[in-house]
Amino acid sequence: MVNWKYDLFLYFMGNLVNLFFREVVPRGSWRVPQTGPVLFVAAPHANQFVDAILLQRTLRLDANRRVSLLIAQKSVHGFIGWGSRQVGSVPVGRAQDAAKPAQGLIYLPDPINDPTLIRGVGTKFGQGEGEPQGMLFLPPGKKTSGESVHIDQVLSPEEIRIKRPFKTQLALQQLTGRDDIDEEGRFTNKSINGPAPGYQGTKFKLAPHTDQTKVYEAVFARLRNGGCVGIFPEGGSHDRSELLPLKAGVAIMALGALAEAPDCGLKIVPVGMNYFHPHKFRSRAVIEFGAPFEIPRHLVDMYRNNQRREAIGQVLDTVYQALSSVTVSAPDYDTLMMIQAARRLYNPTGKKLPLPVVVELNRRLALGYERYKNDERITSLSKSVKEYNSQLRYLNLRDHQVQYATMSIWKVIVLFIYRSIKLLILFLCTVPGLLLFSPVFVATKIISRQKAKAALASSTVKIRGRDVMATWKILVACGLAPTLYHFYSIIVVWRAWYDRLWGYLPEWMPLILVYFATWVAWMVISIAALRFGEVGMDIFKSLRPLVLCLVPASDFNIHKLKQRRAELSAQVTDLINTLGPEMFPDFEKTRLVPDVSKVETGGTQAASSTEARARRDSDQSSAGADAESPPPLSRRSTTQSSRLLPRNDSFSNIGRVGIFSTRPPSRSRSRSNSSGGGFGSSGFHISGFTTLDSKEGFNEASRKIREAMKDRRKKSDKVKMEAEGQKMAVSLKSLVSSVLGAVPGGGGLASSIITGPASGTGPAPMEALFARTRPEADGDECLRDCESCSVKYPRGFKVDEDDVLYGHVKGWSTHVLVGTGKADWVRDVADEKGSVMEAIDKAGGVTNGRLMLSASNLPTPHDTTDYSEPTTVLLLPAFALVHNVHPRNVPQLIADVVNRAPTTSSPLTPWQSLIPSTIPSPPDASSSSSSSLPPLTLESCPHSAVILMCSQRTRDARCGQSAPLLRKELERHLRPLGLYRDLHDERPGGVGIYFISHVGGHKYSANVMVYRRPNAFGKDDEPLPEGVDEAVAAKGEDDDDGDNGGEKKKKAEGEVKEKGDVGAAQCIWLARVRPEDCENLVRYTVLKGKVVKPERQLRGGFDRRKGLMSW
Structure with a gap:
């Protein structure tokens, strides 16, 4: 396998698959091990070659792993064979591919006493048909697959012995012609030993023995070298609603690899290929990865000691159970519907x-x-x-x-009229492409149906052959569409040569x-x-x-x-x-x-x-199987007009069509998006355009523009002078604070020197607020940047390195994060029309100190981004999630939740003792009962720590660039620890990473705020204060001590639930964070509450355990 060929092939094929499917959603990709050998077992195999492309592409993009898949030998030809070689596939010869109809009929002469003896009529066993270790195949039923079995011995041209008896009702009915067989494959009338009177037998197929030694050697070599191998253990594609019996090859590969290299660390990852109408164009799919598991050592020992059948059986049972946890199986199609x-x-x-x-x-x-x-x-x-x-x-x-x-x-x-007009316009836009490329649409449908019929005729497991239709639709389109492009282009070139396109084309x-x-x-x-x-x-x-x-x-x-x-x-x-x-x-x-x-x-x-x-x-109901709702991680923008349409139809895509869009498809960086700069904003009034039909009108407009620019320059100079003076004062304050910080009470003295006497204790010295890493205690690596970091900021990413950071942030008491489901907003989030941010900004009434308001990419409960539905708010430092927040109940949120919640200066007390978990919504006289709001409900945030990063591109492009890169690097270091939690991860504990709006100091990008629970991961050096139970600290710990650790964690969580949640003990606000800082940020700041580079990166924060703040 050549890496660049692998990636290039998947890039082109992935784009074609994206055209075929409306959306492909990966789930649980964080479970995939980042290093070491991995055996991926995927099922159900419902889409032939498309399954392979989806699996390989998802693993490459979401888990950064390249995988070699096993492919049927009969498929390694033509374009499919060439493509399989580019991605390092391993060809496998299958018995069913070599199976051919045999002469004669077969039956069971004594199904009760000797069920492994097969007798034939007109057969030629051992004479060119049938051999030991070969395979015998029975015909399929109407809705069930035919059974197969290995041949153990050839006794005569008309008798063979198979390795195991047939056990299904269909197989026994085919071989005996009797109807006294129950669903479990047992004969109800055992007084009759042979087949039904006059029964001649059933037709069958035979396949020779297939030597798979070279296949296993190739698989073992890849796994020994730490690579990934993928297999569809059902043995072939099918269109059934349930899993087929698994083939033994997957167990042999896993056991054989571990028998050769017991310490290779092989892990098996189940993969569920879940489709909604896989054969249909623009359908949907979910690729789900289950929890990886290892094969116990005693099974490997059994495999070595000639107990292979028992070991293989147990591994197959484990794999089947793992696949059942990531797939949807039903006994038949009607039940599934x-x-x-x-x-x-x-x-x-x-x-x-x-x-x-x-x-x-x-x-x-x-x-x-x-x-x-x-x-x-x-x-x-x-x-x-x-x-x-x-x-x-x-x-x-x-x-x-x-x-x-x-x-x-x-x-x-x-x-009806509105949609009919839209449909007419869309039809007119579609007609040119429909006429030009109708041959592609017609050919894909006809050929895919023909291939489905051929596949159904040659298979014993397919029902309608739909598993090959998507593959052939894509393959036919790949070949025919470029041919049409070439044909039409040749016609245009000929016309251009003949008369330069009727004279319109330049010479x-x-x-x-x-x-x-x-x-x-x-x-x-x-x-x-x-x-x-x-x-x-x-x-x-x-x-x-x-x-x-x-x-x-x-x-x-x-x-x-x-x-x-x-x-x-x-x-x-x-x-x-x-x-x-x-x-x-x-x-x-x-x-x-x-x-x-x-x-x-x-x-x-x-x-x-x-x-x-x-x-x-x-x-508002969920969509059907062919029109499911979109995934939370790939949200769509909905326009005002699209809210009148069903949520589960894709009418919001009209917003991306220029003739229908009510706003630009991508957010402009124009000043019109800022406060007062756009229609409907809350800034200055915008009057209509006037006609300038004379020279005097133009001169008057020019004069006003020059005067406005002159006033703007004066204001800008004034702002710069004030900023310089403030900068000098802040620098002097920091210098005095650093000099007097070591003296008890020095912080207050320094503050008094600069700003005069102040109430309270004043800003805490840097060393007193947060512990810094020290090589003698934390090791030499604590001051080294990540050497393995491959993520870099773009060229030209400039950050102010001269200013002193610590102690210059404005203090806050409560931090409110409003879930919006998006990562960028208008310049001032309070100008987001109809949003909770706008309502909070206008409501006022906060009585317990300064409120820091941030929009965030926290998912909204209804997966909307247009503020039409209630959303969720994260309240910090309380670590409380408030649900059902709407602009209409914002005053209630402020009065009953924000003003009662713990603040940055309050002691560590559970917020449950201050705020009820459910707050009924007040009656709204202006609204009908049908539109009444649900009550505000509060619950503890499941995370042990939260990392917040500014991503607001409209305020500063650097934040839009740095936030996704830092998140990627932080995820890379959190995943091996089992601590990363994405937006919909329901596991308790761990670290949540969220994007927020402007917090100040863009010139120090990237700004990172870390909120931590008390002793969040059990590694803090500071003792817990009196009155705080250890269960609070255990809430976020990820125990890896087996069952004992799990029991300890459950007990701790129960105690936390009973005694309440004290919320965050610390907030560490860092700036100038680069990707190479992320490893130590996770290792020391997130896990231990220490700061690695305080002089360069620490802006401020608070510690409720110590009662200290940086302001």
Whole structure:
């Protein structure tokens, strides 16, 4: 494998896959080991070669690992063979590929007493057909795959003995012709020993023995060298809804590698390939990585000591269980559709669910159905859900489109006309590409169907052959689209040569330039046609439910369907809440969708609760299997007009089309985005344009511009003089503080010298506030930058290195982080129209000190970025998450939460003793009851520490550049410690990394603030203050002591929950942080609360344990 060839091939193929899929979401990629040998086992293998590209590309981009996949020998030819060699694939010969129909028929002469003896009629075993170690294949059933088995001995031309008996009902029926066999493969009438009277036998296939020695040697060599190998252990692609039996090869590879090199540290990582209609164009996929595991040493010893069958069986069982934890399996397609329908109905909060959560819900519901499928409540509810699905199919509707039944007739009419106009314009934009490249669309559909039929005919496991359709659609498009580009370009070049394109083409332009320019133009037109067509199709599908609402004959049907949906949603939710705790002991702790009844006020009646749940479900339900909600990490911008459309359709993509966009697709750096610079802003008034139709008008405008520029220069000079004076005063203050800092009370004396007498203790000296790293205690590495750091700031990234930093930040009492789901905002976040930031800025009323307000990329509960839904706020230093915050209840947030919460100067006391966990929303006379807000709910932030970095590009481009680079480097050092937590990681403890808005001091970029709990990771040198239980410190520790550590952690978490959360003990504010500082920042600042370079980087902070602050 050549690395640059590997990366280049994946780059081009990955772009093609991105065109085919609407979105591909990785989940759990942080679990992939960064070093050492790894064996990836992926299932289900539902998309032939596309599975391989998605897996390799996801691992390369999200885990920085290159993997060699095993590929069938029969596929190593043509373009597929060339591409497999570029990515280092290992070809494997499979018995089913060499299987051929054999002569004669076979049956079981004595299935009860001698089930391994096979007798043939007209067969030629050992005479060119059939050999020891070969394979025997039985025909597939209607909805089940055919069984296969190895041949042990050839007894005669008409008799063979197989290595194990057949055990499935289908196989025994094929070999005996009897109908007295139950589902477990047992004969109910054992008085009959042979086959059914007159039964001749069944057809079969035979395959010769395949030597896999070279394959195993190649795999062992890659694993010994610390590489990665990937395998689809089902043995081949299929389109079934459940996992196929795993082949023994994956266990042999793992055990064989460990037998040769026991200390290589091989880990096995299960990978779930979860698709929503994998064969369809612009569908979605979730690639989920499970927890890595190792094979126990005793199994390796068994494999060495000729107990291979037992060792291989146990490894296969472990791999199967691991794959079951990352895949969704159902016994048949109808059951899978019923489970997905139940998942759409189970959404009591009415909020949109991220795609990974959708997959996890499907998996848990499938597990619950498998366990309780015989329960009378489950069977009754399943029947009702299937009937609801049938009604949807009858009306040709999707589940999320039932919400149109709640609209008034006039709203439906306006929306229908509005969308029809959009559809017409999009159709006109799509027509050129549709006409030019219709051969590609037609050819991909026809050829993929032909290949599916051929694959189905040659397979014993496929149902409809859909697993090959996506591959052939992409391959045909790869070959035919460039051919059409070339053909059309040749026509244009010929016309340019003939008459210079009817005289419009300049004579100086060479024909070769015309050729390449038209080639690029065809590509742009085809991609534009795809995007316009996709959005247009979504709009077209949304018109039918609007028409049904307008037709009187169907109006009753859709409204009746809406009522039925509300009833089913309540039934599904109640049943899950009843059976969930029985199946999952930690159901309430690990539930994916919160129960609204837990946060409602005590006076709410059950009837109103059910009605509210039904209303939310009908107004905003999750999408179907073919239209899922987008992932939280790849958020989309929604325009005002798109809020009128269903959340689960992709109409917000219209915002990226120039003719429909209501705002620029990318944020401009123009001053118009700043305060007062744009329409609707809260700055100075902007009057309309005037006509300048005379010379005097132009002269007058020029005079006013010159006067304004002159005034601006005067103001700028004044600001510079004030800044210089402040800088001199601050430098003198820092000098005196550093001189008197070592003397007890010197901090207050220094402050008095510069600013006069002050109340309180004044700013704390640098050495007294935070401990600094010392080589004699922390080792020599504490003062060295990371040598392995490969991330660098861009050229021209300038930072002010002259100013003294410490002690110059303005003090704050409470820090409020508002979740917005994005990493950049307008220049002043208080100017974000309709946001919580704007409401907090206007509300005022903070009584417990200065409030620091920051917008952040904390995810919003509804995954929106337009401030239309309530959001979540992180309150620091309390480490409290406040949910359901909306501009309308901001005064209540300030009065009942912010003013009561612990501050930077308060002692370490639990915030639960100061603030109730649920605060009912006050009645809003200006709003109807249907739009009343849910109560404010508070819970402890699960993180042990939080790292905040300014990412506001609109204030300073350096912050937009430095924040993503620092985050990448911090993640690299936190992952091996098991401490990194992404935006949706539910595990307690660890370190959360979030982007925030402007905090001041952009010229010292990058600014990093670290909030830490008391003894967050058990490594602080400072003792805990009196009254703070050790359980608070244990809350963030990641114990690696096996079961004892886990029990200790659970006990500590229980104590924390009982005694309360004291929040952050420290905030360390650093500046001038570079990527090479990140290793020591994690090792000493995050884990131990120490500062590595205080003179150069420390700006300030507080320590509530010591009662000290830098201001």
